[in-house]
Amino acid sequence: MPKRKPRAKLTSLPYDTNEAELDTLMDRLADGDRAAFDPLYTALRPRAVGLARARLGDAHAEDVAQTVLLRVFARASEFERGRAVLPWFYAIAANEVRAVARLRRPSGGDAEPLPSPSPSPESELFQREMHRAVDRAIADLDDDAAAAILAMLDETPQHGVKPSTFRKRVSRAYSRLRVILGVPDGR
Amino acid sequence: MVVEMQAARRAYELGRMRTALVRAFIGTAIVLAFAVIALGRGAVMWGALPLAALTFVEWRGGALGRGGHRGFLAGLVTLALPMSVLRPCCDASMIASGACCTMPSICGVSGIVLGLAVALVWPAEKTRRDHMLAGAGVALGALSIAAMRCGGLFVGEALGLVAGLVAGIVASTAARAWMASRSLRAR
Numbered sequence: 166m167p168k169r170k171p172r173a174k175l176t177s178l179p180y181d182t183n184e185a186e187l188d189t190l191m192d193r194l195a196d197g198d199r200a201a202f203d204p205l206y207t208a209l210r211p212r213a214v215g216l217a218r219a220r221l222g223d224a225h226a227e228d229v230a231q232t233v234l235l236r237v238f239a240r241a242s243e244f245e246r247g248r249a250v251l252p253w254f255y256a257i258a259a260n261e262v263r264a265v266a267r268l269r270r271p272s273g274g275d276a277e278p279l280p281s282p283s284p285s286p287e288s289e290l291f292q293r294e295m296h297r298a299v300d301r302a303i304a305d306l307d308d309d310a311a312a313a314i315l316a317m318l319d320e321t322p323q324h325g326v327k328p329s330t331f332r333k334r335v336s337r338a339y340s341r342l343r344v345i346l347g348v349p350d351g352r
Numbered sequence: 353m354v355v356e357m358q359a360a361r362r363a364y365e366l367g368r369m370r371t372a373l374v375r376a377f378i379g380t381a382i383v384l385a386f387a388v389i390a391l392g393r394g395a396v397m398w399g400a401l402p403l404a405a406l407t408f409v410e411w412r413g414g415a416l417g418r419g420g421h422r423g424f425l426a427g428l429v430t431l432a433l434p435m436s437v438l439r440p441c442c443d444a445s446m447i448a449s450g451a452c453c454t455m456p457s458i459c460g461v462s463g464i465v466l467g468l469a470v471a472l473v474w475p476a477e478k479t480r481r482d483h484m485l486a487g488a489g490v491a492l493g494a495l496s497i498a499a500m501r502c503g504g505l506f507v508g509e510a511l512g513l514v515a516g517l518v519a520g521i522v523a524s525t526a527a528r529a530w531m532a533s534r535s536l537r538a539r
Contacts, residue, residue: 194364197413202364206357231356238360239367242413 184251191250194241202238210234212251212294213258219292220262221269229265233258251298252345259295305345310338365411372410379406379424383431387500390431398500402427405496409489415477419486423493423521426470430498430513433466463498463513467520470494480533487525491518 187208193201213230221229237257244253303311313334326334380403387395402424409420470490477483494517501513 197368197411197417202361203357206360210353210356231359234356234360235363238364239370241364242368242371 184249187250188248191241191244192246195244195246197242206234206238209237209254212254213237216255216258216295217262217265221266225265225269229262232265233261236261249298249301251294252302255295255298256302256343302342302345306338306341309334310341313338314342368411368413369407372407375410376403376406383424383428383497383500386428386431387497391500395500401496401499402493405492409492415482415485416489416492418477419489419491420493421489422470422486423490423495424497426466426490426494426517427497427500429466429470430494430501430517433501461516463516463518464520465516467494467517467522468524470521470524476528477532480529483525483529483532487521487529490525491521494521 187205190201190205190208194205210230213233214226217229217233218226237254240257244250303314306314313331316331317335317338380399383402384396384399387398406420406424409417409423477486495514498513498517
């Protein structure tokens with residue numbers, strides 16, 4: 166079994182609320198404590214705007230971020246207490262942004278929206294936070310599934326594994342990852 | 353941003369209500385299955401009571417929700433109480449003598465014992481207010497299902513059972529709230 170390559174150490178993020186506080190706030194909100202709503206909204210909004218801006222550009226970032234937040238808060242009561250909130254949040258947010266991007270793409274065009282030519286420091290930090298959230302979700306997978314996902318991302322080679330077996334492993338790993346992130350199949 | 357936050361809050365409340373309804377329907381289906389076995393088909397007409405109570409406590413969540421779950425289980429216990437306990441005076445000879453059901457106090461004692469037992473086992477809340485909310489949840493959950501049992505009893509017996517349950521829950525809630533406020537003061 167190939168050893169998993171650790172990601173580079175990350176610097177702290179410019180957001181006021183740290184991840185442990187966010188987890189606590191989300192636990193409280195999922196439990197029905199309405200007092201946790203305002204600080205959580207204030208903490209998640211810049212992250213949603215950052216994601217939308219990074220994927221879709223400045224033009225519609227605010228609108229898309231609001232759509233993302235509506236979706237996230239509509240599902241807040243389904244949040245499993247005791248888990249990390251950011252992987253869950255980014256999973257929902259990325260799905261929503263992808264759906265909006267698909268809708269806004271000109272018909273017949275298959276290309277992804279072009280990334281910004283020079284990403285801002287805020288956008289870079291935001292990308293790192295998202296990578297860390299995905300890393301935490303991958304860390305919850307078993308070794309085989311994690312290795313398959315990382316190999317798919319070209320981080321580790323899969324020596325001696327038949328392509329058909331590898332495809333099955335990747336498919337199973339993505340299914341498990343969806344369960345961990347709380348994203349339903351087919352989304 | 354205020355308008356967006358209000359929209360997100362509405363989405364949160366609607367999401368909670370949707371989740372609450374799903375859970376309440378499942379819970380009520382269990383109660384009805386139990387009630388039909390214990391009391392007969394007539395109990396189905398009382399199904400709206402546990403459905404409304406469960407939806408409310410699930411939607412509000414927090415201490416009220418936790419108390420409501422305990423009360424729900426207590427209510428199921430009232431369905432399981434045999435008629436021989438609730439109606440000691442109503443055996444065939446008593447009915448024949450016309451002195452049936454002159455001892456609703458027996459039902460009251462059953463209710464008090466049940467109310468005390470249930471209220472004493474629910475998880476400790478951190479504040480006095482949460483204790484009171486949990487007590488209200490226990491009472492709401494238990495009474496909504498006990499009402500189904502009462503549908504099969506005579507008025508005096510039903511009042512005895514309900515009064516006993518309420519007395520037991522109120523006494524235990526007050527005692528635990530008092531103990532919680534004392535331990536808070538001690539800290």
